[in-house]
Amino acid sequence: MSLDKETVKTIAFLARVRVPDDQLEGLAGELSAILGWITQLGEVDTSDVEPMTSVATIAQHHRTDVVTDGRRRDAVLANAPHAIDDYYALPKVVE
């Protein structure tokens, strides 16, 4: 498995991580090596195996449907980059 610079650039865009052009080559090499290494799982016969989707073998239970938290405006706004009155102010995220 080998990734070229263009593929790395595409993955990086999908993950929204800017990678400077001069680092694409090196990163392609590293990622290809890792992918090549993990491809060894192909040797394992998993035709009759269920995927593991839960680690803890604990039955989920229902909690009472009641309000347990809220009315904490100041705490919510504490990390806001910018607040206008009681509102969390953000850059426009719907284009």
Next chain:
Amino acid sequence: MSTLRSLSIAAARDGLARRDFSAVELVEAHLEAIEAAGDLNAYITVTADVARARAAAADDRRRQKETRGDLDGIPIAIKDLFCTEGVRTTAGSHILDGFVPPYESTVSAKLRDAGAVMLGKTNLDEFAMGSSNVTSHFGAVKNPWGPRDGKDLVPGGSSGGSAAAVAARLCLAATGTDTGGSIRQPASFCGIVGMKPTYGRCSRWGIVAFASSLDQAGPMTRSVQDAAIMLQEMAGYDDRDSTSAPIEVGALEQAAVAGDIRGLKVGIPVEYRFDGMSGEIAALWQKGIEILRARGAEVVDVSLPHTRYALATYYIIAPAEASSNLARYDGVRFGLRVKADSLDEMYEMTRGEGFGAEVRRRILIGAYVLSAGYYDAYYLKAQKVRSLIAGDFTLAFDTVDALLAPTAPSDAFAIGEKMDDPITMYLNDVFTVPTSLAGLPAISLPAGLSGRGLPLGLQIIGRPFDEATVLRIAGALEADAGFEPLPVRDDG
């Protein structure tokens, strides 16, 4: 005073009860030492004011003949992956710049409510991704056992700051988190005890997420008994974590000090004896086997046939979950934001600048293995192999009560080593990752020294939710291993 700093939690608890010293004195001794040992870089944030206030409150309680239990007035450190109310939390990353949680993680809240005194937040690999603590945005941590041959050594990772702080007597104990070995491997490198409990034992609520199906908090201490005392307070059901287990923890300290392991059956996973294992690791393992036998345990070989695929499985599942978990850091609502002309560019620039090289690598691997067309070949395949790996353990535990294995394939390496190729670094986790994938409890305890005089750990792995047996065997092994802790450096 180094004598106060060298106490176990158990001894400090008893000393506080006898009024031999106060919680404030304990805290002052540690704060002074932390300042003097700044070159280790074990702490990212020292919370001296919080510590002094909590210690004074503990002393007040005691004067009024009240106590909150074993940890009341005990100075501890918190890995900077646990959100702490009103105290900056970094996860070792640039991208969380300025983030001050308005809430407290469940585990650190339980410790706080038990009266434990937080000295500060310890350094770690960025987002807990690493085995060397070298990937922290706040710089590498030095292993207090170093230097060797003129080079500073890594403390291991990702809980490297916690391990270094415990070993250097900069706290009596610390919290860590373990995803693929991040408590146990640094414990081995720094000559301390580190325990990863069963997945589900400690609530993950309020811990910055790395790989949610693997992350688990645990104690890092200087004795098995102390690990039991810490875990007793950290563990427990929490309805804010849907994977938290409503299963009784039991009396852990009693198990840790019991010493009697007669009749227990301990398995030696034959697949862990891989070609090229260093002679001193093999010898240490043999020493562990002999101690357990002498104590009346039965030691037998067991097979975990899918062991060799554990690392590759882990390095698909963990990055996949990480890429998903870390999608929340986008520069919009909190933390670092790099301004740009368009929204996509703002995301890209913020995340490009905010994440370090290792985190970036894992996000990209994760995004790739989850992407359309590759999902089945990588991620689904890894989930299936994970089933096989977990199944190996289930089968082994039909015949044995616990497993004994080395913790890490070597002693601590130098800062800057193993950096050329990410896979070389990943191989550090060869003995710890399988347990993590299966969600099992495991403890690393120091059992001997390498040829260079550096600590080496052995690992006891147990059945799900059977921390008590793990601690019982570890306590017995510790008693006869004859490990001498790092001589204390008395700066104050």
